[in-house]
Every structure is written in structure tokens, then in C-alpha cells.
Amino acid sequence: MTHFTWREPTIPRIPVEQRRERLVAAAFRVVAADGVEAATTRRICAEAGMSLASFHYAFESRDALLEALVVAGLTSEDTAIHAVLTDVPADGGDIESLLRGGLRGYIDSVVADPSREHALIALSQYARQTPGLEGFAADVYRRYYELAATALTAAAEASGARWRTAPQTLAPLVVAATDGLTLAYLNTGDLDVVHRIAEACVAMLLTHLEAA
Structure with a gap:
């Protein structure tokens, strides 16, 4: 009998600069639709299709992202x-x-x-x-x-x-x-x-x- 060893699929790591670009683009879409006040960290991450952990890997804070935006x-x-x-x-x-x-x-x-x-x-x-x-x-x-x-x-x-x-x-x-x-x-x-x-x-x- 052949035995298989399960391995978790390897998820490619997104370079930090690419994460920043995706988050900035997502924040711009949120601001365009509903204004700066609506651009919460959670809303931006949802728009970018990224996790909160990914956000904090790319930016220290929401203010830092808004400055970049x-x-x-x-x-x-x-x-x-x-x-x-x-x-x-x-x-x-x-x-x-x-x-x-x-x-x-x-x-x-x-x-x-x-x-x-x-x-x-x-x-x-x-x-x-x-x-x-x-x-x-x-x-x-x-x-x-x-x-x-x-x-x-x-x-x-x-x-x-x-x-x-x-x-x-x-x-x-x-x-x-x-x-x-x-x-x-x-x-x-x-x-x-x-x-x-x-x-x-x-x-x-x-x-x-x-x-x-």
C-alpha cells in the first residue's frame, strides 16, 4: 500500500511593496465611494481581499496608510x-x-x-x-x-x-x-x-x- 504524507499547500508570500500597493488602491476605492471616514482598516482589508495581519505587515497603522494614500x-x-x-x-x-x-x-x-x-x-x-x-x-x-x-x-x-x-x-x-x-x-x-x-x-x- 502506498502511503501519502499530507502537506499544507504552499501559499506564495506577497512582497511587502505589492501588499502596500494593493491596500493603497483598495483605500482609494473606499474613499472614492464613501469618503475618508469610511476607510477603516477592516473595510480596506475587505476591499483588498487581505487579512488584518497582512495589513499590519505592510503598514504600522491606518494613519500610515492614509498618509501613503x-x-x-x-x-x-x-x-x-x-x-x-x-x-x-x-x-x-x-x-x-x-x-x-x-x-x-x-x-x-x-x-x-x-x-x-x-x-x-x-x-x-x-x-x-x-x-x-x-x-x-x-x-x-x-x-x-x-x-x-x-x-x-x-x-x-x-x-x-x-x-x-x-x-x-x-x-x-x-x-x-x-x-x-x-x-x-x-x-x-x-x-x-x-x-x-x-x-x-x-x-x-x-x-x-x-x-x-
């Missing part, structure tokens, strides 16, 4: 805004069309994933209220201003226009417009209002060009 979420928003605002066609065009196209591209990104925008707003608020993270949110906005200034400079160069007002001065106005149209869409879903905000921003920017 703030950094990952707002950094990814930086990347997304960079992709949209600096996407100036190589063949140029008139500056009004370039400005309008950039803002419409941003609107398309908001409409495509509103839950992401809800999560990013919640994370920004959390960062401002959390000791040690309040400066991070401010740094992210300074980065947004830099991206907007870069986009305005690129649009002028591609179209042959010249700014009468420095792009660095105009950049916060562009960011204020994108913040405003984002909140308008998230709260009302009214694209007509959103596009009117964008058109008002374009009209304002055109007044800061040097005469042809």
Missing part, C-alpha cells in the same frame, strides 16, 4: 493634470483654440472618472487637517501652478502669441477655474455650466495677450 493620490493627480495641460499640438494653431482645447481635455478627464475627483478632494481636505501632511497639499497646489504656467507658455510659443501678463501670474487663475468647474460638475452634473466656466477662463486669458 494622500501622497499617491495627489501625485497621480499631478501626473494626470500634466498630461492634459501640457498636451499642446506640435503643429500649433491659434492660441484661443489651444487654450480651449486644454480646458476641454481637463473637463473630459473629470467627466470620465468623477469618483476619482471626489476621492482627491477628500484626500486634500484630510491632508490639510492632518499634522505633518498639511504642507503636502500646499506643495501639490504649487506644482499645479507650475504646470499651468508651463501650459500657458507652451500655448503661446506654439501659436506665436505673446503674453502681456506673465504666465506665472495667470497660472493660479487657471487652477481656480479648473477647481471651480470640477466642483460644479461633481455637485450638479451640468456640463453647460462647466463649459461656460471654461469659456470665461479662456476669455479672461485672452485679455492678457499682447496686441497682434
Whole structure:
């Protein structure tokens, strides 16, 4: 008779960095759906399909995970805004069309994933209220201003226009417009209002060009 020795199946160990990434992604989904307050350790683990033991192997605490989530979420928003605002066609065009196209591209990104925008707003608020993270949110906005200034400079160069007002001065106005149209869409879903905000921003920017 052949005897078999039972062995427990070997479960592959997940590298700690991969555990962290899964937990951060799960936390982002929870925050997008129900806000930061709903992002409890237990809820995040359930969303990630991981045990509480796995959580504590990857993060010291919920606060540590939320800190990583703030950094990952707002950094990814930086990347997304960079992709949209600096996407100036190589063949140029008139500056009004370039400005309008950039803002419409941003609107398309908001409409495509509103839950992401809800999560990013919640994370920004959390960062401002959390000791040690309040400066991070401010740094992210300074980065947004830099991206907007870069986009305005690129649009002028591609179209042959010249700014009468420095792009660095105009950049916060562009960011204020994108913040405003984002909140308008998230709260009302009214694209007509959103596009009117964008058109008002374009009209304002055109007044800061040097005469042809």
C-alpha cells in the first residue's frame, strides 16, 4: 500500500511593496465611494481581499496608510493634470483654440472618472487637517501652478502669441477655474455650466495677450 504524507499547500508570500500597493488602491476605492471616514482598516482589508495581519505587515497603522494614500493620490493627480495641460499640438494653431482645447481635455478627464475627483478632494481636505501632511497639499497646489504656467507658455510659443501678463501670474487663475468647474460638475452634473466656466477662463486669458 502506498502511503501519502499530507502537506499544507504552499501559499506564495506577497512582497511587502505589492501588499502596500494593493491596500493603497483598495483605500482609494473606499474613499472614492464613501469618503475618508469610511476607510477603516477592516473595510480596506475587505476591499483588498487581505487579512488584518497582512495589513499590519505592510503598514504600522491606518494613519500610515492614509498618509501613503494622500501622497499617491495627489501625485497621480499631478501626473494626470500634466498630461492634459501640457498636451499642446506640435503643429500649433491659434492660441484661443489651444487654450480651449486644454480646458476641454481637463473637463473630459473629470467627466470620465468623477469618483476619482471626489476621492482627491477628500484626500486634500484630510491632508490639510492632518499634522505633518498639511504642507503636502500646499506643495501639490504649487506644482499645479507650475504646470499651468508651463501650459500657458507652451500655448503661446506654439501659436506665436505673446503674453502681456506673465504666465506665472495667470497660472493660479487657471487652477481656480479648473477647481471651480470640477466642483460644479461633481455637485450638479451640468456640463453647460462647466463649459461656460471654461469659456470665461479662456476669455479672461485672452485679455492678457499682447496686441497682434
